[in-house]
Amino acid sequence: MLTAPPRVLALGDAALTVEFGSEIAPEIHARVLGFAQALEAAVARGALAGVVEWVPAYRSLTVYFDPAAELDDPATQAEILLALARQAPAVAPAGRRWRIPVCFDAAFAPDLDALAAAKGLTRAAVITLLTATPFRVYMLGFLPGFPYLGGLPEALALPRRATPRTAVPARSLAVAGRMCSVYPWESPGGWHLLGRTPVRLFDADHAADPALFHPGDEIRWVAIDRDTYEALERRAATGGLERGSLLVESEAQP
């Protein structure tokens, strides 16, 4: 039984985490997504005072309160959250479906050969596995717009690098353990770098919706060659790469 009865944990005096289990599993994440919807409705009808925001994660959701607001006492808050958590149905992810171009050129994929060797695969087989797999966005975090993707096949799973890099280039496709992601920004990081996308994952000027991906979205990588990458990168740099053009739905349209 993966899903446990929910429990509420204090994260300091101004946040509470509602936990549904201790593993990464679609069943547990479905409960997190269902709880997020129930919480949104509860906050909208004023059932919980002083809520600033909440962060859905793999197996839990953290609610942040305004410490300057008139808050219910901690025990009452926990009761309200537990009641919501017990009642909320599990919700299957119903996100958008993306096709994201990735260039696996050696210059962008410094760890591709090492990962292939470690897993007894050819370079081409690794790329085939990556592009054949649908990935699911479980949560965003670590950096603005950084998606934690589930679904990496066991055949590609490798613990993170012993020594993290001090600077991972922005938009690197990376894997670690059973997770996959793209670094939206240059940052230190210990994941294995297997390619690069020209797509911007976060745009503050897109103020209503700055992050490209949302929890529940499905992503497939599409291999592109270096010339295509450079052309798309030039378009993206000038804002000419429309987000809508990366959605599967748009392919059906004339």
Added chain:
Amino acid sequence: MTGVLEVVEAGIANCIQDAGRPGYRSIGVPLSGAADPLLLACANRLLGNAPDSAALEVSLAGPRLRASAGAVRVALAGAVSARLIRANGTVREVPAWQTATLFPGDAIAVGAPGAGVAYLAVSGGLRVPLQLGSRATYPRARLGGVAGRALATGDRLPCATVGGDPWLEFRAAAPFEHPPGPIRVVLGPQDDHFDATALATLLGAEYTVSHETDRMGMRLAGPRLAHRADRGADIVSDGVAPGAIQVPADGQPIILLADAQTVGGYAKIATVIRADLPRLAHLAPGAPLRFAAVAVAAGRAAYRAQAGTFAAWCARIAPFRPPGAIDEAALYANNLVSGIVDAHEAPPRP
């Protein structure tokens, strides 16, 4: 009316901060904002600004700023002082906890804070563009501040010009001081990854702030906090907050600070209460600290009590005429008439 402060010398790692960027944590955007929101509020209230107006957070070495348009009023809060360099060359010391007014051509050189952060607020607040509802600088994603980075020489910082009598300044009756004592924490959320010995060590031992400290987090050195063998240091990543005390496998705690990432994969043994977070901003590398556990309700009561202390501090801000203000006013009026500035001439007496 719009005033402008021009950055003549950027100093080191000085950045624009306000109350931060709530509302975007679910897409990975850190809260950010002032490391000590109370000192930010003090500097702003001296000027009559809203307490969370954007101001400069000064840490290692303060900047030198020159008023290039309009009369601009500034105020410092924290263990810091500045020199006010008039366009005519006269120099006077400007202590913290009071305002000073810069006329076009005047400059202010902010010193190095004694320990941790200090704030320089300006009339009307720093009016750089809002990004995702805040002006707080978060360089990693190039958000807020000036072009999403720390101050650079040549930056022009828009603000408001001073209203009313520019020679009538304001000062606080006393510095705003944080109370001493252990840093108060609420245990958890993953205190069950540790046995009773580790919890007793956290609450009984002394820890030291290491050099590996920035706006994202503060690494401590001290007795090792061992994880339970059946639980370990790693968890499936969940939400974190400034103040969360992560313990990686080496057993040395890391306190997350204002620019903390939004989720984390290390067990959090305890979390600093909101009222005590600002105190962490004043602990330099090598400083000792101890922890004490409190209940959630006690943490919230401490936050309300702190708001009361701040309100009482604000109520004791009063106007004053700084020594020499009358001379300076006359000199300034004279300069306006003659258009000549001579640093070596004694200022005329009224």
